[in-house]
Amino acid sequence: MASSLQTETQQSPALPDDRKNSPIVYGLGSFGLESTYKVFWGFYVFFYVDGLGLAVALAAVINVLYAVWDAVNDPLVGYLSDNTRTRWGRRRPWLLAGLPFYVIFLALTYAVPGAFRQGQALFLYAMAIILLFETAYTVMSVNYDALFPEIFQGYR
Numbered sequence: 844m845a846s847s848l849q850t851e852t853q854q855s856p857a858l859p860d861d862r863k864n865s866p867i868v869y870g871l872g873s874f875g876l877e878s879t880y881k882v883f884w885g886f887y888v889f890f891y892v893d894g895l896g897l898a899v900a901l902a903a904v905i906n907v908l909y910a911v912w913d914a915v916n917d918p919l920v921g922y923l924s925d926n927t928r929t930r931w932g933r934r935r936p937w938l939l940a941g942l943p944f945y946v947i948f949l950a951l952t953y954a955v956p957g958a959f960r961q962g963q964a965l966f967l968y969a970m971a972i973i974l975l976f977e978t979a980y981t982v983m984s985v986n987y988d989a990l991f992p993e994i995f996q997g998y999r
Contacts, residue, residue, distance in 0.1 A: 912978075938983060
């Protein structure tokens, strides 16, 4: 009787530890993050150049600024994340805070307000939203990737 009572109290309604920390479950989160990013990266230039009429040269400027900003913010976000100390860990607060921004900026990439659909306003809107989306993606991806060795500390 005592052993069955111990077994019942040790089990929780949540996923058992072996499934909660499963590489499959971790991979599903990575799939969600990366698949939306690939949709963004593969389509946004066509959307702005072919769909909205942004000049190709201006789209190239945005891509260069995107690459430069990515080179700056990746180590910055990594440093901030590594030096975060909370009761929830180093990575989870960043992931929880970053997810709404990631979704909002992805939606705003393609939901361009009418006032920003032409000329210099389109370029400035695209540059701002794309750099903000890249920042949100960096917060999510750096912290999600850094979560892997914290969850899986051994071969098992």
